[in-house]
Amino acid sequence: MRFFITFVFLFAITTSAAADNDAGVIRDCCTRMGQQLPGLVSYPQSGQYDASNNNRWSGTSVLAPSCIVQVTGADDLSTAIKILTVGVSGRDSACKFAIKSGGHTPYAGANDIDGGISLDLSYLNETTLSADHTYVSLGTGSTWLNAYENLDGTGVAFPGGRCGDAGVGGLTLGGGISFFAPRVGLVADNVINYEVVLASGDIVNANRNTHSDLFMALKGGSSNFGIVTRFDIATFANSGLWGGGIMNPATDDVTSQVLSAMYSFTETNHNDPFASYGTIFTYGNNSNMIINSLVYTEATAHPEIFRGIEAITPQIDNSLRITNMADLTSEGSSFLPRGYRDLMATVTFVNNLAVMQAVQAATLDIYKSVGSVPDMQWIYSYEPVPNLFTQEGTNRGGNMLGLNRTEEDLIVMMLSPRWQSAEYDAAMHAASALGFGSDFFYLSYADSFQNPLSSYASASVDFMKQVARTYDPQQVFQHLVPGGFKISHA
Ligand SMILES: Cc1cc2nc3c(=O)[nH]c(=O)nc-3n(C[C@H](O)[C@H](O)[C@H](O)COP(=O)(O)OP(=O)(O)OC[C@H]3O[C@@H](n4cnc5c(N)ncnc54)[C@H](O)[C@@H]3O)c2cc1C
Ligand SMILES: *[C@@H]1O[C@H](CO)[C@@H](O)[C@H](O)[C@H]1NC(C)=O
Ligand SMILES: *[C@@H]1O[C@H](CO)[C@@H](O)[C@H](O)[C@H]1NC(C)=O
Ligand SMILES: *[C@@H]1O[C@H](CO)[C@@H](O)[C@H](O)[C@H]1NC(C)=O
Numbered sequence: 001m002r003f004f005i006t007f008v009f010l011f012a013i014t015t016s017a018a019a020d021n022d023a024g025v026i027r028d029c030c031t032r033m034g035q036q037l038p039g040l041v042s043y044p045q046s047g048q049y050d051a052s053n054n055n056r057w058s059g060t061s062v063l064a065p066s067c068i069v070q071v072t073g074a075d076d077l078s079t080a081i082k083i084l085t086v087g088v089s090g091r092d093s094a095c096k097f098a099i100k101s102g103g104h105t106p107y108a109g110a111n112d113i114d115g116g117i118s119l120d121l122s123y124l125n126e127t128t129l130s131a132d133h134t135y136v137s138l139g140t141g142s143t144w145l146n147a148y149e150n151l152d153g154t155g156v157a158f159p160g161g162r163c164g165d166a167g168v169g170g171l172t173l174g175g176g177i178s179f180f181a182p183r184v185g186l187v188a189d190n191v192i193n194y195e196v197v198l199a200s201g202d203i204v205n206a207n208r209n210t211h212s213d214l215f216m217a218l219k220g221g222s223s224n225f226g227i228v229t230r231f232d233i234a235t236f237a238n239s240g241l242w243g244g245g246i247m248n249p250a251t252d253d254v255t256s257q258v259l260s261a262m263y264s265f266t267e268t269n270h271n272d273p274f275a276s277y278g279t280i281f282t283y284g285n286n287s288n289m290i291i292n293s294l295v296y297t298e299a300t301a302h303p304e305i306f307r308g309i310e311a312i313t314p315q316i317d318n319s320l321r322i323t324n325m326a327d328l329t330s331e332g333s334s335f336l337p338r339g340y341r342d343l344m345a346t347v348t349f350v351n352n353l354a355v356m357q358a359v360q361a362a363t364l365d366i367y368k369s370v371g372s373v374p375d376m377q378w379i380y381s382y383e384p385v386p387n388l389f390t391q392e393g394t395n396r397g398g399n400m401l402g403l404n405r406t407e408e409d410l411i412v413m414m415l416s417p418r419w420q421s422a423e424y425d426a427a428m429h430a431a432s433a434l435g436f437g438s439d440f441f442y443l444s445y446a447d448s449f450q451n452p453l454s455s456y457a458s459a460s461v462d463f464m465k466q467v468a469r470t471y472d473p474q475q476v477f478q479h480l481v482p483g484g485f486k487i488s489h490a
Contacts, residue, residue, distance in 0.1 A: 023066070029095035029117060030067035032083045037076055041069050052120045057165060058106035058342040058418075060425060065098065065118035072123045074195060074203045074229040081227070082201040084117060085476050094476075098483045099223055101140045102167015106342040106416075107448040109483045111170070116482075121169060124229055129154050135192055135232045140169030145333070148325035157238035157297070157325070159187045162278075163336060164329035172231050173222045174444030175401055177383060177412070179243075179295040179328075182273035184236070185392035188219040188399050193232040196225070199476035203229075208397070217467035220400035220456065222443055223484040224468045224477050240299030243276075243328055244319035245335070248312055250281055250288040258290050259356050261309045266351040266384035266409045272305045273388060274298050280335055283367055283378040291335055294320060295328065336379070340418035341425060346445035346452075351384070351409040359413065370427060376419040385410040400464060402457025403440065414445040443485060453490035461490045 034041040042048035044064065052068045071077040084095045096116035103111050103122075112118055124139035127150040136158050138147050145164025159178035161171050176187025184190055193207040194215065204226075206215040217225055248254045258279060265277045280291040294310075296303050299322050302310065310320075319331065349355050367378040386409040393399050403410070443452035453461060464487045468477070478488040 023115070026066045026095055026116060029083055029086075033067070033069050033080055033117075036079050036083065037069060037071070040071060040076065041067050043067050052122070053112070053118065055120075055122065056100070056103035056111065057338045058104075058340060059422075060106050060108055060341045060343065061103065061110055061112055063098075063108060063112040063114045065113050066115055068118040068120055070120045070123050074124075074197055077119070077121075077124075077197045077227060077229060078201040078203055080119065081197055081199065084480065085199060085201075085474070094480055096480050096482060099227055099481060101169025102143055102165070102171070104163075104166045105170060106344050109448065111483060113482065119227070121227070121229070122167075126230065127151060129156065129235070130232075133235060135234050138168045138231050138233060140167070140228050140230065142168045144168060144171070145326060145329055148329060152324040152326050155237060156235035158233045158235045159184055159190050160233075160325075161187075161332075162293070162329055163332040164326065165333040165338060168231060169228060170222075171444060172233075173218065173220075173228065175220045175399065175442065176444070177385070177389075177442075179241075179276040179297055181389045181392070182269050182276060182386065183297065183392065184234075185389055185394075185396055186220075186399060186401075187233070189393040189396040190234045191219065191231050192234050194218050194228050195230040196228050198226045199472040199474060211471075213463075213467050214471055216398075217400065217464050219398075220443070220460075221464045221467070221487065222453070223481065224464060224487040225471050226477070238297065240322060241295065241297055241324060241328060242299060242301050242303075242320065242322050243293070243295030244321055244323065244331065246292040246294065246310065246312075246318045246320065247316040248290045248292065249314065249316060250283065250290045254290065254312060254314075255281075255360065256357075257312045258292065258309075259360060260353065261312065262382060262384065262411070263351060263353045263356060264308060265305065266386050266411065268305065269384060269386045269409075270388045272303065274300070275303060275305045277306070277309065278381055278383040280379065280381040283364075284371075285375060285377045289316065293332070293335075336416065341420060341422060342416055342418045343447060344445050345415045345447035345450060346413060346442050347415075348385070348410050348412050348440040348442065351386070351411055356382070356411065363413075363415070370417075373419050373424040373427060374421070376417060376424070378417045380413060380415045380417075383412045383414065385412050400456055400460040401440075402455075402460050405457055410440070412442050412445065414442075446485065451485070451490065453485050453487055456490070461487070464490075 098113035100111040121141035125142040126139035127147045128137045144161035159180040276295040278293045390403045441452040441455045446452040
């Protein structure tokens with residue numbers, strides 16, 4: 001068992017992904033896109049530009065692109081990519097760009113760009129159930145809430161985000177932890193086909209039979225190979241759901257009971273894979289609280305596995321109910337709403353009570369060190385990732401994350417404090433640079449100073465590098481897209 005905890009107070013000042021392109025080249029790219037995609041390109045100081053640019057979960061990710069293109073289909077995207085990559089071999093006349101689906105990643109540069117082109121995929125919001133009801137087709141730019149609203153009530157379920165507000169694209173490309181993970185593995189494990197626009201502008205499908213290497217690399221490999229426009233995700237029959245939040249005061253006594261309950265839950269989840277559990281701790285701004293998120297993916301109230309958690313008192317609030325995905329994930333979004341400045345960073349550790357208690361103590365020490373940031377809320381979640389998730393992934397063909405290198409049950413921690421003034425951005429990022437001796441970092445929760453792709457198995461890294469060279473020989477996604485985690489840096 002690894003058990004060393006150190007703090008590294010790195011000053012990971014985020015540099016907004018400033019494009020070093022010539023302004024004239026960028027202007028030319030925008031003009032040509034406007035000619036070939038009429039009505040879809042917008043410029044600063046217009047309502048269309050502001051609505052798209054500000055449609056991001058966190059204020060920290062909003063930058064100032066020279067223009068925004070809002071494609072409405074894979075063919076539009078192909079047109080845009082061909083314009084952006086003109087002259088890419090010399091890189092002089094090519095244009096730097098950013099890719100946004102749901103816009104949920106908070107660090108500056110992840111899904112937006114200063115002075116380049118922002119590709120907004122939010123109009124790619126299809127949500128259809130196949131005629132035989134075996135899979136759903138989701139546009140990358142749909143939110144999960146939009147998908148659930150359109151597909152709840154069809155008698156089938158599919159794995160997806162637990163906050164309705166998050167996007168289909170980024171979440172699925174990073175792996176994707178859902179309420180159904182104990183039953184079916186990660187969201188990516190259930191994707192049966194990806195529609196992808198490659199750097200060449202070609203539109204291809206990647207599945208088990210066609211472009212199977214690209215299919216495999218996309219299961220956790222993020223934005224290194226192409227732009228996915230549509231995900232086909234396998235469905236299964238579902239009768240209903242029970243779940244919600246239990247809020248407890250974050251006193252020492254309650255905290256210790258919750259950590260014990262989480263340890264036991266993680267260890268026994270394989271006995272009842274219908275159960276899903278996670279906790280969000282929030283401190284500051286006059287409320288220290290623990291939100292326990294309990295979900296049972298069948299219409300059964302108060303299952304045995306949650307008895308211990310339900311018994312913890314006192315409770316401030318309790319919303320457990322028979323419900324559906326749209327309702328449950330709207331509640332999820334209300335726990336971590338948009339409209340703040342946020343950061344997100346992550347560590348993973350083995351499910352061990354002593355480790356968990358040490359992580360908890362260390363996290364609160366960091367909180368004390370940033371206590372002077374006004375109006376700040378110190379928020380973090382613990383999410384059980386028992387080995388069961390990986391076994392279910394393996395049953396479906398495996399993924400890139402490399403979690404199959406261990407049989408340990410894991411806990412993934414998402415640190416997500418929020419505050420209001422940009423003045424404190426650097427101090428907050430510095431405080432989040434905590435090293436817990438973890439050797440896996442979940443990409444979807446990682447901050448820009450982290451290198452999650454390097455934490456995948458080395459065989460996966462080599463494989464993804466090869467796939468990136470095959471499908472993107474000019475390395476457009478390594479050089480022209482500054483945002484996201486680059487396989488060339490892993
Ligand atoms: C409140 C909250 C709740 C969350 N809940 C969950 C959860 O339940 N489960 C989970 O696993 N994660 C969760 N996450 C993490 C989430 O998966 C990531 O934030 C993810 O990036 C969101 O996807 P998006 O499309 O909204 O993000 P975006 O910021 O739009 O995209 C993320 C990254 O992927 C790239 N990208 C996006 N779309 C494409 C595409 N089609 N092709 C190529 N590259 C693309 C972007 O350039 C960017 O670098 C949560 C995050 C927050 C803040
Ligand atoms: C889906 O995209 C279309 C444009 O293609 C847009 O008009 C519509 O409002 C979007 N729907 C949602 C739910 O975002
Ligand atoms: C883990 O899964 C990957 C992808 O399926 C596979 O290539 C690799 O061999 C597996 N590793 C182990 C140790 O089983
Ligand atoms: C702090 O609490 C106030 C009042 O409830 C709320 O309006 C504000 O958004 C909170 N600030 C943060 C950073 O959560």
